[in-house]
């Protein structure tokens with residue numbers, strides 16, 4: 001056993017476990033993206049940084065082991081700024097379209113995007129159930145609303161906005177009527193959503209060909225947002241957008257089917273490598289540096305376990321709900 005000091009508190013540690021493991025067990029709140037417990041990993045994200053007080057050096061806690069007498073700082077502004085910078089660097093090459101614009105602006109907080117998603121798939125019962133989450137026993141809130149959703153609709157940047165209100169009304173009329181009284185807006189979303197997702201000219205052309213649903217909706221929201229640690233940490237750090245700008249070269253909404261319900265969206269990948277190191281050659285890295293990306297050879301897809309979605313720290317690997 002050996003002694004280390006963490007934020008002026010003395011800890012006794014074995015020396016066989018990483019700083020991250022020891023510090024978390026001691027109650028320190030340290031973020032991590034490329035580390036996931038017992039899964040194989042290589043330090044790459046640098047969001048788990050702590051400071052060695054003696055040398056002022058920042059250390060990735062997930063891959064550093066304690067030494068006798070080490071003094072660590074895990075909560076100063078310097079440390080938080082370092083982690084924040086790491087997050088911003090990741091976000092500078094990331095299509096962070098966490099929320100659909102129509103959802104963000106809806107004054108009644110209807111999950112418009114999810115209603116339309118089910119509508120497009122012909123799942124009217126599910127679409128109705130989503131609508132009921134915010135309009136349950138009350139009036140359809142769209143009555144009298146100035147349709148902020150349609151003004152914000154990203155489809156409008158291609159040609160014309162989706163007729164969101166007409167779809168919502170059609171869904172509301174399905175089977176049972178929603179009674180006509182005042183509405184109660186319920187859910188409030190204040191999480192990180194960068195608004196970085198303006199479409200490039202190439203994407204606009206590409207999207208016109210790809211999307212052909214009855215509603216013409218582009219399904220802007222990120223399908224893996226509910227389990228995304230990148231978004232969680234960015235929200236906690238109060239990041240609104242990356243100070244380094246954004247330069248994602250990945251096509252937005254290009255989604256590849258992997259196996260079962262598992263899908264991969266390259267534009268949401270932070271290249272942490274967890275899927276590569278833990279999928280028995282199912283995933284591999286292609287290229288290097290800025291151009292590096294995860295590749296899933298077609299012949300390996302059938303053997304890939306759906307549970308890899310749990311390991312992925314972003315919405316890049318996600319399970320499609322329906």
Ligand code: SF4
Nearest residue numbers: 102153154217218220
């Ligand atoms: S394209 Fe669809 S998801 Fe995107 S803003 Fe318009 S209605 Fe919402």
Ligand code: SF4
Nearest residue numbers: 097098222225228315
């Ligand atoms: S992967 Fe995370 S940060 Fe990126 S768009 Fe999805 S929810 Fe937002």
Ligand code: SF4
Nearest residue numbers: 269270272273275312
């Ligand atoms: S797909 Fe997910 S797990 Fe794999 S490298 Fe990208 S972010 Fe990491």
Ligand code: FES
Nearest residue numbers: 032045046048062
């Ligand atoms: S969690 Fe330590 S470098 Fe990613």
